[in-house]
Amino acid sequence: MATRVLNPCRNTLDEITTQRIIGLKVDYGYKYRIREWKILRIVTFHRTQFKQEANFRFSRQILILYCVRHSIDIVNCLLYTWQRVYILYTLANVVLIKFFLAFLHFSAMNWRRSGDRGGSSFATKPKVTKAQGDPPPPPHNTVRFVCVSDTHSRAVKAEVPGGDVLLHAGDFTGRGTLSEAMQFNMWLGTLPHKHKVVIAGNHDILLDAEECGRTLPADPTRFLTNAIYLCDESVILFGVKIYGTPWIPEYHSPLKTDSDKWKEQKYPHLRAFELPRGEPLRQKWRAIPEDTNILLTHTPPMGHGDLTARKKRAGCEDLLEAVQRRVKPKYHIFGHIHEGYGISKDAHTVYMNASLCNSRYQAVNAPLVFDLPLPDGVSMT
Structure with a gap:
């Protein structure tokens, strides 16, 4: 072969x-x-x-x-x-370069600026703000108020101190759903405070007929059974008059940063109880009684706890004018601008931004506490 x-x-x-x-x-x-x-x-x-x-x-x-x-x-x-x-x-x-630049961006915004007019922070990592010490027991014949805001259906990491009245300045839901509101009501039921006073915020669309798309909004008396709900009205507790209103100025973010886009995508319903600046809001502020002791709003006044992460003031000028010139309450409690968490004051009023959530919607800030003496002839019973 x-x-x-x-x-x-x-x-x-x-x-x-x-x-x-x-x-x-x-x-x-x-x-x-x-x-x-x-x-x-x-x-x-x-x-x-x-x-x-x-x-x-x-x-x-x-x-x-x-x-x-x-x-x-x-x-x-x-x-x-x-x-x-x-x-x-x-x-x-x-x-890796993109992650590094994002880290630098978040770190720069995490710098907390303190001052008499509030501050700003942007926490990328949950950082629990220490409570104001363990507050001592209230003096005799005084009422203890515990202030929170913008919980957004988040588990509150800081311990809520005990007291007589809990004040919540709105945004108790994240998307404005009924299930979130019912969970919030259950959480209120676990707190020891004798009275809980709640107003709505721009996230709580189920209470705004225009935003929820219904002829009538949800009835807060049916799902907020553990709280007193205020909407342009007042309540007197222990002789202290509390007025609550949810309205905020229109605030349309240009969505310039990744954080803005993330928040708009995660929480697309942010427009409840919004009114144009000017006369529509002035009408709401004129309704605040002059004998109000504690004013509970969702929006901050201009210049107090309203500094955003982009170093812009988002507060309402007309509300500041009404508070300083006419109402002059002892305490003004609000939220809405998470970065403005803190306390400031002027000659007549103490301003408290009680937002528990930071800019990443992590409930890490501590509730704010203050005491008021009982009016003459009023007892704690």
Whole structure:
């Protein structure tokens, strides 16, 4: 039987045979899509084929020529593999740079600016604000008020101190759903305070007929059974008059930062109880009685606890004018601007931004507490 001699001057192996044997289509542009382990398999296989089919005195030369010829292919395959690795390395660097820039952005906004007009913070990591010490027991014949706001159906990480009256300045839900409101009512039922006074915020759309899309909004007396709900009305507790109103100025964020886009996507319903600045809001503030002791609003007044992360004042000028010139309450409790958490004051009024949530909607801030003496002739019973 004649032995077929492979001619090293030709391609050593027929390309058609090669493709049929190893199932590899040769890419003359050297864009090989084979793995490294296949190379060793190819060389080993063809070495066996040479011994069987080629003349023995040419088999070693043919194998050397074959290896030299395909060494270029192997090098190009490795270079192509390195090219893919380099592309992945470049993409990884881009992602890491983006994360680093985002970290710098959040860290810069995390700088807390303190002062008489409130401050701002942007916490990327939950950081529980220490409570005002463990407040001592209230003096005799005084009423203890505990102030919270903007809980957004979040688990409150800071302990809520005991007291006589709990004041909540709105945004007790995240999306304004009935289930969130019922969970909030259950949470109120676990607190030891004798009275709980609640107003709505711009997230609580179930209480705003225009935003909830119904002819009549939800009835708060049916799901807020553990609280006194105020909407442009007042209540007298222990001889102290509390007036509550939920209205806020229109505030349309330009969505310039990733944080703005994240909040708009996570909480798309942010427009309850909004009114244009000017006369529509002034009408609401005129309804505040002048004998109000504690004013409970959702929006802050201009210049007190209203500094946003973009260093813009978001408070209401008309509300500030009504508070300072006409009403002059002893305490003004509000929320809405999470970054403005803190206490400030002027000659007549103490302003408290009691937002428990920070800008990342993490309920990490501590409730604010103050005491008021009982009016003459009023007892705690």
